[in-house]
Amino acid sequence: MTKKIKIWQAIVCCLLLIAIVRFNEVLISVKMLFIFFSLLFSDYSSALSLIKEKIVDQFTSLLILPTLLFLILILRRKIFWLSKKCSGSALMVILLILLFLFAPLLAPYDDNLQFNLPQAKRLTPFSTQQLVEKVNPEYGNNKLDTFHKYENLLFREFVSSDYYLADEPIENVKSGEITSAQITFVLGTDEYGRDILSRIIYATRYSLMISFFAIVISGILGIVLGFVSGYFGRYTDVVLNRIVEMFLAIPFIFLVILSVAFLGDSVTTVIIILGFAGWMSLFKVVRSEVLKLKAKDHIVTAKMIGMSLSNLLTKEYLPLLLPSISVNLVFQFAYILVAESSLSFLGITGNYSHPSLGGMIQQGFASLSNAWWVALFPTMVITWIFFIVHNAVRKMNGSESNIFR
Amino acid sequence: MPNRKLVRAVSTFSTYLLTIFLLISVVFILVRLSPGDPTLKYLSPQFNPQLHETVKNNYGLDKSVGEQYLRFLVNIAHGNLGVSYTYREPVQSIILEKAPLTLFLAIISFVLQIAVSVGLVQYLHQHRGKWLERALNKISLIMYALPPMVVGIGLIFIFSIVLKMFPIADVVSTNFDQLNYLQKTFDLVKHFTLPIITLSLPGIIIYYNYIRENVVATEKQTFVKFLFANGFENEIIFKKHVLPNSINPLISILGTELGILLGGAIITESLFGLPGLGRLTVTAIITRDYPLVVGCVLLTGFFVLLVNFIADLYKIKRDIQLSQSINISD
Numbered sequence: 001m002t003k004k005i006k007i008w009q010a011i012v013c014c015l016l017l018i019a020i021v022r023f024n025e026v027l028i029s030v031k032m033l034f035i036f037f038s039l040l041f042s043d044y045s046s047a048l049s050l051i052k053e054k055i056v057d058q059f060t061s062l063l064i065l066p067t068l069l070f071l072i073l074i075l076r077r078k079i080f081w082l083s084k085k086c087s088g089s090a091l092m093v094i095l096l097i098l099l100f101l102f103a104p105l106l107a108p109y110d111d112n113l114q115f116n117l118p119q120a121k122r123l124t125p126f127s128t129q130q131l132v133e134k135v136n137p138e139y140g141n142n143k144l145d146t147f148h149k150y151e152n153l154l155f156r157e158f159v160s161s162d163y164y165l166a167d168e169p170i171e172n173v174k175s176g177e178i179t180s181a182q183i184t185f186v187l188g189t190d191e192y193g194r195d196i197l198s199r200i201i202y203a204t205r206y207s208l209m210i211s212f213f214a215i216v217i218s219g220i221l222g223i224v225l226g227f228v229s230g231y232f233g234r235y236t237d238v239v240l241n242r243i244v245e246m247f248l249a250i251p252f253i254f255l256v257i258l259s260v261a262f263l264g265d266s267v268t269t270v271i272i273i274l275g276f277a278g279w280m281s282l283f284k285v286v287r288s289e290v291l292k293l294k295a296k297d298h299i300v301t302a303k304m305i306g307m308s309l310s311n312l313l314t315k316e317y318l319p320l321l322l323p324s325i326s327v328n329l330v331f332q333f334a335y336i337l338v339a340e341s342s343l344s345f346l347g348i349t350g351n352y353s354h355p356s357l358g359g360m361i362q363q364g365f366a367s368l369s370n371a372w373w374v375a376l377f378p379t380m381v382i383t384w385i386f387f388i389v390h391n392a393v394r395k396m397n398g399s400e401s402n403i404f405r
Numbered sequence: 406m407p408n409r410k411l412v413r414a415v416s417t418f419s420t421y422l423l424t425i426f427l428l429i430s431v432v433f434i435l436v437r438l439s440p441g442d443p444t445l446k447y448l449s450p451q452f453n454p455q456l457h458e459t460v461k462n463n464y465g466l467d468k469s470v471g472e473q474y475l476r477f478l479v480n481i482a483h484g485n486l487g488v489s490y491t492y493r494e495p496v497q498s499i500i501l502e503k504a505p506l507t508l509f510l511a512i513i514s515f516v517l518q519i520a521v522s523v524g525l526v527q528y529l530h531q532h533r534g535k536w537l538e539r540a541l542n543k544i545s546l547i548m549y550a551l552p553p554m555v556v557g558i559g560l561i562f563i564f565s566i567v568l569k570m571f572p573i574a575d576v577v578s579t580n581f582d583q584l585n586y587l588q589k590t591f592d593l594v595k596h597f598t599l600p601i602i603t604l605s606l607p608g609i610i611i612y613y614n615y616i617r618e619n620v621v622a623t624e625k626q627t628f629v630k631f632l633f634a635n636g637f638e639n640e641i642i643f644k645k646h647v648l649p650n651s652i653n654p655l656i657s658i659l660g661t662e663l664g665i666l667l668g669g670a671i672i673t674e675s676l677f678g679l680p681g682l683g684r685l686t687v688t689a690i691i692t693r694d695y696p697l698v699v700g701c702v703l704l705t706g707f708f709v710l711l712v713n714f715i716a717d718l719y720k721i722k723r724d725i726q727l728s729q730s731i732n733i734s735d
Contacts (some may be wrong), residue, residue, distance in 0.1 A: 032717060246424040251664030251709055253671065258432065261690045261698045262439035302502050338552040345554055346675055346687050358554075367675070369566050379555045390549060 120193030217275025226286025408417030522612035619651035
């Protein structure tokens with residue numbers, strides 16, 4: 001039964017599922033987007049002042065949702081891998097990518113929202129609490145106020161007398177002013193009363209983003225330098241090879257630790273350092289492949305015609321190099337993800353504005369004896385991503401190869 | 406030709422010398438790139454500028470970058486790595502105090518990795534195709550995906566917190582001095598079991614898979630079929646011919662593996678609260694103790710390079726033996 005589902009069907013199902021499960025949030029965001037656009041025409045300056053990182057984030061994932069849906073429905077026959085059969089590992093990859101794209105829609109609360117501690121400290125998974133919410137009468141009826149009202153609904157960053165948890169439902173509810181609803185913390189809360197599910201969704205996305213950009217950097221470095229080394233040969237080849245061998249002799253993690261210690265631990269620095277630390281294996285792969293391809297007829301012909309160097313790389317070499325490059329990059333992706341989470345686990349990096357998986361594990365490790373769930377779920381996510389990557393590489397290779405760089 | 410070995414050894418040695426030079430240069434560049442005035446660690450900017458100048462002069466910071474680089478090289482060549490900010494002691498003495506524990510952990514788990522993985526392959530070869538082998542292969546595929554951090558946390562949770570079999574942290578118990586020799590040994594073993602398992606488990610799985618694949622590949626070669634056709638017993642063929650051929654490639658990754666182990670020691674020591682080199686590095690970074698960070702990284706780098714060099718020498722010896730034996734047979 002599962003074998004008959006195709007990849008585009010799986011993606012469409014997941015997208016619809018997101019839209020249905022998080023319907024409330026999607027609806028509010030649509031309203032916000034509508035108000036924002038109408039404000040953009042009537043009151044230009046105040047609309048621009050509304051733009052924040054979180055709102056941009058929310059709007060992007062909201063806009064991606066229908067766009068992706070329609071694109072896939074339209075292109076399902078044109079892109080060949082969309083109509084392939086969906087295996088278990090493909091489904092995992094799809095879920096991971098969707099988690100990355102729609103994190104703001106999927107997360108029930110803000111990642112740094114602390115509920116009131118007496119009620120929300122270290123709640124076990126699936127524990128329920130009463131959420132008391134006061135419908136604010138202070139907001140007026142004009143567009144700006146409505147926008148702020150919805151914004152407050154979606155991105156609450158702290159609890160107040162209008163919004164808090166209680167043990168029991170409030171009995172004397174005045175109609176329209178105070179509402180109380182039962183909410184469930186599916187993965188529990190941590191010691192500061194933050195919802196772990198929301199934190200994990202944002203942390204996964206953040207860790208994936210860091211590894212992705214690092215991969216882009218090391219990919220560009222590895223491909224360009226490997227191509228230069230393999231194509232020109234002679235002295236450049238010797239010099240670059242020596243340098244790479246020297247870098248490979250120094251353990252990866254020490255290079256990163258050293259750089260982080262001296263250059264600081266902001267996100268951009270960490271991305272650049274991880275990217276610069278991981279290009280060596282790709283360099284070796286690209287160089288050896290280019291050396292093999294150099295004597296092939298079609299490439300010699302392309303050179304004779306007078307193709308420029310960049311054209312030669314992008315149009316002749318890259319399509320042939322793609323399989324080995326992608327395998328290497330996917331491996332490197334997992335490697336960098338684990339390196340990043342190890343670093344933030346050790347407390348060397350991880351002072352970001354968002355949670356990261358390693359930081360969450362560190363926090364959970366400190367309270368492992370009283371609250372096992374805080375550490376369990378982030379570790380499960382890391383293992384899950386690592387497993388997906390290994391599965392994907394095994395599929396690409398046909399069999400597993402050795403992973404010694 | 407006796408000189409060929411020497412020539413290759415010398416050329417390898419010069420490469421490693423260059424690598425050390427590069428490592429030191431990278432460290433120097435990073436130190437220079439780091440933002441902030443290093444003299445501010447020793448005195449407040451409210452003091453008079455004269456004192457500031459004196460400190461700068463004492464540390465050689467008023468000289469040109471090239472001169473500073475030369476001084477850095479000379480100092481490292483003399484084994485002088487500076488004074489730690491937090492400990493107020495020479496860096497080299499602090500590191501030498503902490504290094505034995507990390508080395509002990511790394512060597513024990515390295516031996517364990519090789520021994521257990523080879524033993525597993527050998528044992529499971531007799532049970533090929535049975536449920537035990539298939540189950541272990543499946544488990545090893547899943548365990549392949551586990552980072553050491555996850556393994557450590559899992560072990561601590563299961564064995565220290567739920568089952569209370571092993572202590573959570575530290576090298577020895579608090580009442581270590583009052584125990585007799587037997588109890589002391591038992592106490593140490595108890596404290597080191599989980600860290601060593603954490604450090605060696607990922608390697609065991611990788612080696613197991615690697616050797617198994619090599620065994621499968623070797624068994625397809627013609628000489629094995631030839632031996633089998635000659636009527637040798639399966640057991641003897643496996644032990645004397647297939648296994649040695651499969652293990653040999655492992656030597657080339659010995660240096661890399663040691664680097665991975667020393668990197669893994671950082672996480673293991675932090676998890677189990679062991680006062681080794683890895684934990685020293687982490688605390689040095691968190692407390693911004695730059696001389697100590699440089700010392701730790703340089704020492705670990707040198708050590709890994711040394712092991713790599715020894716592995717390379719062994720490879721040269723083997724290669725030349727191989728080529729000589731081929732020449733004789735021709």
